[in-house]
Amino acid sequence: MVKERPAAAGGIPVREQKIFYSHQCIEQDDIDAVTAVLRSDYLTCGPAIEEAEKKLCRITGAKYAVLCSSGTAALHMACMAAGVGEGDEIITTPITFAASANCALYCSARPVFADIDPETYQLDPKEAEKKITDRTKAIIPVDFGGQAADLDAFREMAHRHGLVLIEDASHSIGTSYKGKMVGSVADMTVFSFHPVKTICGGEGGAVLTDDAELARKLLLFRTHGITRDPAQMSNTPHGPWYYEQIALAPNYRITDMQAALISSQLGKLERFGNRKKELTKRYDEAFAALSQLFVQKETEGSDTVRHLYLLRIRPETLSIGRKELYEALAAENIMCNVHYVPVYLFPYYAELGYRPGLCPQAEKLYEEMLTIPMYASMSDQDAEDVIRAVTRIVSWYAV
Numbered sequence: 001m002v003k004e005r006p007a008a009a010g011g012i013p014v015r016e017q018k019i020f021y022s023h024q025c026i027e028q029d030d031i032d033a034v035t036a037v038l039r040s041d042y043l044t045c046g047p048a049i050e051e052a053e054k055k056l057c058r059i060t061g062a063k064y065a066v067l068c069s070s071g072t073a074a075l076h077m078a079c080m081a082a083g084v085g086e087g088d089e090i091i092t093t094p095i096t097f098a099a100s101a102n103c104a105l106y107c108s109a110r111p112v113f114a115d116i117d118p119e120t121y122q123l124d125p126k127e128a129e130k131k132i133t134d135r136t137k138a139i140i141p142v143d144f145g146g147q148a149a150d151l152d153a154f155r156e157m158a159h160r161h162g163l164v165l166i167e168d169a170s171h172s173i174g175t176s177y178k179g180k181m182v183g184s185v186a187d188m189t190v191f192s193f194h195p196v197k198t199i200c201g202g203e204g205g206a207v208l209t210d211d212a213e214l215a216r217k218l219l220l221f222r223t224h225g226i227t228r229d230p231a232q233m234s235n236t237p238h239g240p241w242y243y244e245q246i247a248l249a250p251n252y253r254i255t256d257m258q259a260a261l262i263s264s265q266l267g268k269l270e271r272f273g274n275r276k277k278e279l280t281k282r283y284d285e286a287f288a289a290l291s292q293l294f295v296q297k298e299t300e301g302s303d304t305v306r307h308l309y310l311l312r313i314r315p316e317t318l319s320i321g322r323k324e325l326y327e328a329l330a331a332e333n334i335m336c337n338v339h340y341v342p343v344y345l346f347p348y349y350a351e352l353g354y355r356p357g358l359c360p361q362a363e364k365l366y367e368e369m370l371t372i373p374m375y376a377s378m379s380d381q382d383a384e385d386v387i388r389a390v391t392r393i394v395s396w397y398a399v
C-alpha cells in the first residue's frame with residue numbers, strides 16, 4: 001500500500017473545513033421551544049422546569065430529578081445532600097473534569113484520587129477501595145467518555161462501607177448499565193447539559209435519585225436553603241407569603257428557556273444516541289485495524305452512548321507523540337482535544353499538597369490520548385475524513 005502524505009508533512013489536508021471534537025445539535029423545534037418560553041409568563045421557576053424533570057424521570061426510570069444551573073452545581077448539591085462536610089473525604093478519578101473533585105472542596109472536604117483501569121480508563125474499584133478511610137463519605141465515579149463506570153462494584157462497595165454513591169454521569173446520558181438506564185443506578189446521578197454534551201441546554205445540570213429525603217434536600221440546596229413547605233418550617237407561617245431559610249445554599253436555579261431546550265433535546269436522545277453508536281462502531285472498526293492505536297475497552301454491562309471518542313497511541317509504534325499527532329490532525333483541519341489533564345496536577349491542587357505520581361495509570365493515559373470528533377450531527381463524510389486523516393498520519397509515522 002502506498003502511504004498517503006499527511007498535511008503535516010506537506011500533503012493536502014483531508015478537508016478544507018475545520019471540524020471540532022464536539023458540537024451541539026440544535027434544530028428548528030428546539031428554537032421554537034425556547035422562543036415559546038420567552039413569550040410566556042415564566043422565564044424562571046416556571047412549568048418548563050418540572051416538565052424537563054418529569055422527562056428525565058421517564059427516560060431514566062429515576063423517581064426524582066432536580067434540574068439546576070449546571071453539572072457543577074448538580075455535583076455540589078449532591079455532595080451537600082450526601083452530607084459531605086468539613087473533614088470528610090470523597091473518592092474520585094483524576095481523569096475527569098475538575099468539577100468532579102472541586103465539589104468536595106466546596107464542602108470543605110478533601111478529594112481523594114484513585115487510579116483508573118488502563119483499558120477502560122474508568123475509576124478502578126479496587127484502587128478506590130484502597131483509599132477508603134473512616135473519613136470517606138462518598139464515592140464519585142465518572143462515566144468517562146460515556147461508558148458506565150463499574151457501577152455494580154461501586155454500589156456494593158458503597159453499601160458495605162456506608163458511603164453515598166454519586167455517579168458523575170455528565171458524559172453518559174442515554175447509556176444503560178446491565179439493562180438499567182444511567183440515572184437509576186447510583187444513590188444520586190449527575191447530568192450536565194453543557195453544549196458539548198449529548199443533550200444541550202446552553203448550560204444546565206440535574207441530580208437524579210430514588211430517595212425522597214435526598215430529593216427534598218436537593219430542592220432546598222437549589223435555592224438558597226429556602227423552603228415554602230410548612231412541614232419543613234420551624235415557625236408557624238406568618239401568612240401566605242411566608243417562606244423560611246432553613247439551610248445555607250447558593251442560587252443554583254435554571255431558567256425556563258434552558259429547561260425548555262433540555263426537554264426538546266431529550267425527545268431526541270434516542271436518535272442522537274443511535275447516531276453516536278453508529279459513529280462509534282465505524283471508528284472502532286477502523287482503528288482496531290491500526291496496530292499503532294489502542295481502542296478503549298468497553299466496561300462490562302455498559303450499552304454506551306459515547307460522549308468522547310478517545311484515541312490512544314501505542315507510543316513504541318510511532319515516531320511521533322500525542323502532541324505531534326494532535327498537531328498533525330489540526331493540519332488536516334481535524335480539531336481534537338485532550339480529556340483530561342489529571343485533576344491533581346493543576347497548580348491549585350499542587351498548593352493543596354497533591355503531587356505527581358499519585359495515579360500512574362492516569363498520568364500515562366494523559367500522555368497517550370486525545371479526543372477526536374464525535375457528535376450526533378456529524379456526517380458520514382466527516383467521520384470518513386477523521387478516519388482517513390488518522391490512518392494516513394499513523395501509517396506515515398509508524399516505526
Ligand SMILES: *Cc1c(COP(=O)(O)O)cnc(C)c1O
Nearest residue numbers: 070071072097099170192193194
Ligand atoms: C461537563 C462536566 C461537568 C460539569 O458540567 P457543567 O455543566 O459544565 O458544570 C462535570 N463533570 C464532568 C465529567 C463533565 O464532563
